[in-house]
Amino acid sequence: MVKADLQELTRSPTAVLGASGGIGQPLSLLLKACPLVDELALYDVVNTPGVTADLSHISSVAKISGYLPKDDGLKHALTGTDIVVIPAGIPRKPGMTRDDLFKINAGIVRDLVEGIAKHCPKAFVLIISNPVNSTVPIAAEVLKAAGVFDAKRLFGVTTLDVVRAETFTQKYTGQKNPAHTKIPVIGGHSGETIVPIFSKASPSFTIPDDKYDDLIKRVQFGGDEVVQAKDGAGSATLSMAYAGYRFAESVIKAAKGEKGIIEPTFIYLPGVVGGEEIAEATGVQFFSTPVELGPNGAEKAINILDGITDKESRLLEACKAGLQGNILKGVDFIKSPVPTK
Ligand SMILES: NC(=O)c1ccc[n+]([C@@H]2O[C@H](COP(=O)([O-])OP(=O)(O)OC[C@H]3O[C@@H](n4cnc5c(N)ncnc54)[C@H](O)[C@@H]3O)[C@@H](O)[C@H]2O)c1
Numbered sequence: 183m184v185k186a187d188l189q190e191l192t193r194s195p196t197a198v199l200g201a202s203g204g205i206g207q208p209l210s211l212l213l214k215a216c217p218l219v220d221e222l223a224l225y226d227v228v229n230t231p232g233v234t235a236d237l238s239h240i241s242s243v244a245k246i247s248g249y250l251p252k253d254d255g256l257k258h259a260l261t262g263t264d265i266v267v268i269p270a271g272i273p274r275k276p277g278m279t280r281d282d283l284f285k286i287n288a289g290i291v292r293d294l295v296e297g298i299a300k301h302c303p304k305a306f307v308l309i310i311s312n313p314v315n316s317t318v319p320i321a322a323e324v325l326k327a328a329g330v331f332d333a334k335r336l337f338g339v340t341t342l343d344v345v346r347a348e349t350f351t352q353k354y355t356g357q358k359n360p361a362h363t364k365i366p367v368i369g370g371h372s373g374e375t376i377v378p379i380f381s382k383a384s385p386s387f388t389i390p391d392d393k394y395d396d397l398i399k400r401v402q403f404g405g406d407e408v409v410q411a412k413d414g415a416g417s418a419t420l421s422m423a424y425a426g427y428r429f430a431e432s433v434i435k436a437a438k439g440e441k442g443i444i445e446p447t448f449i450y451l452p453g454v455v456g457g458e459e460i461a462e463a464t465g466v467q468f469f470s471t472p473v474e475l476g477p478n479g480a481e482k483a484i485n486i487l488d489g490i491t492d493k494e495s496r497l498l499e500a501c502k503a504g505l506q507g508n509i510l511k512g513v514d515f516i517k518s519p520v521p522t523k
């Protein structure tokens with residue numbers, strides 16, 4: 183192998199869009215500290231010079247740079263980037279649903295993904311901004327319109343639901359490290375569209391019948407717990423930074439050739455091997471399912487629907503009803519934009 187190829191394999195330039203925010207800052211810290219990341223570009227509409235100066239004193243591998251919108255900042259942040267993580271956008275306050283964020287965040291995600299289509303069309307795109315059930319379809323439509331869509335490279339980050347499922351079931355799994363139980367959480371990322379499939383956990387464990395419903399609700403509405411506790415000061419940021427980092431690290435490791443990495447993530451099913459069958463079974467085109475990651479991103483969507491319990495089938499039915507509307511809302515935002523006047 184020639185030297186240039188080796189360098190390609192070890193490079194993983196990464197950008198964070200929305201880097202000055204509640205999620206953006208701790209996520210950028212984790213990425214700066216990650217030995218797998220050699221370049222880190224931070225972009226936000228405010229405060230990136232300060233965040234960048236602060237993180238730049240950390241003696242880790244990543245070379246860091248920060249950008250604001252002025253002087254073509256987005257272009258400079260994205261050019262040459264392989265992985266783009268997007269936590270830009272407003273968070274919930276008590277009493278709001280994630281869908282209430284659509285009005286503002288839809289436009290933010292559209293504009294940032296237009297930048298990606300122009301400046302780094304082959305990058306892996308990891309979308310954190312809510313409502314994920316709609317922002318990922320928005321991103322897909324923007325990339326399609328620009329002629330650069332590759333479903334294997336676009337991911338809605340639903341890892342926080344998996345992290346919560348691991349944490350909240352610890353007393354039943356008995357694991358000292360809760361992350362050692364693999365729990366698939368499928369569907370979407372809001373309330374009843376979040377479907378934990380405890381019956382397919384590995385290693386398997388048993389939940390007492392009288393605890394099952396509460397546990398499902400806690401995973402589905404874990405976000406509300408944090409929104410209430412923060413009492414107007416935003417939603418989950420630190421646990422999300424952890425979850426976002428965990429997913430980004432998996433994408434980077436798989437891109438570098440590590441085998442056997444499987445993570446649930448929200449993808450466009452028809453564009454990923456194995457996804458058509460899940461789209462047929464669920465009737466939706468975007469869905470979170472365990473995905474085998476590889477050098478090209480989502481190499482294979484894994485169908486775990488066969489053999490799920492009756493209770494899980496009922497949860498899935500409720501998920502589909504809400505999810506389909508969220509997806510169409512995102513697609514329509516790009517395909518038939520509502521006139522502003
Ligand atoms: N996927 C998930 O599981 C998950 C979990 C938690 C939060 N979220 C979502 O992540 C988003 C961010 O949450 P937060 O708590 O970090 O919010 P925040 O308000 O603390 O930070 C958002 C940042 O985005 C920046 N921003 C706004 N418009 C921008 C633009 N056009 N370009 C670049 N940056 C821009 C803001 O300046 C701010 O720094 C919210 O939509 C929230 O709902 C998703």
Ligand SMILES: O=C(O)C[C@H](O)C(=O)O
Nearest residue numbers: 274312404405406417418
């Ligand atoms: O709850 C929210 O609005 C933020 C996030 O989606 C979460 O699940 O914590």
